[in-house]
Amino acid sequence: MNRSDVLQMTPESAMPHDRPVGRVRPDCMPAEAVVLNRAVLAEAGVFGFAPLDIRSRSFILLRSQILHRFHRPGGRILAVTSTQPENGKTFVTANLAAALSLIHPTVLVDLDLRRPRLAGRFGITPSSGIDDYLDGTAAWPSTGTRIAGADLTIHGARESRADSASLLAAPRLAVFLAAIRNHPAQPICIVDTPPVLVLDDIMLIARNVDAVLMIVEEGRTRGSDIAQALRILSPTPVIGSVLNKSLTGRSVRNMDGYYHDKG
Secondary structure, eight states: OEEEEEEEEOOGGGSOSOOOOOOOOOOOOOSSEEOOOHHHHHHHTOOTTOTTSGGGHHHHHHHHHHIIIIITTTOOEEEEEESSTTSOHHHHHHHHHHHHHTTSOEEEEEOOTTSOOHHHHTTOOOSSOHHHHHTTSSOGGGGEEEETTTTEEEEOOSSOOTTHHHHHHSHHHHHHHHHHHTOTTOOEEEEEOOOTTTOSHHHHHHTTSSEEEEEEETTTSOHHHHHHHHHHHTTSOEEEEEEEEESSOSSEEOOOOTTOOOO
């Protein structure tokens, strides 16, 4: 068994309050809600929808910190990343979004376009993905899946894209995220991204988000890697870190690695 603990969040004063986003009309959300298969969620390690499950406790605590130290000061778009593959960032992303969606409008977006995994973790097979929106072949609402029983919309990727950099550099990404940021429901958007030190895709994403949450694996993530990641992500603030696969944490968690596909 592995462990995961919330480590730290920076003070509210570090959050951006006046990021210019322009005038963008929010698109409508998908109307039909999908009922998720609990067996699929359990197999994929998605426990955040079950607040009484002991395995969701870390994500409930993280949810509270995100709401108070990120969303309340004005943060809307939060990217989740790690320095290297197999640190468990997609696991944390999925469970954080699930936990948030029980009490607050949440949008979950898979921008790890080379290795998209979020839709599969929730047992979803999108007919149109966020990758199709970014290349101009699909409208935003057609890429979203609204989840029954939670205030969650998932924009997964339909397929792996080798042209991820060109898609992320296109203006459509900024328009999409600005529309979420300006939505009257004030949702929190959680974005799964590639590891910082593997691809330069994260640099294209970071310029369009309000802050970054870093996933750190105990015994594997090096301090020098974190320092390099912070330089790459600057000036986008890293508001905190989550210790994943901890050997010394306070609570037991089932964690699986970034490239270990269980869903």
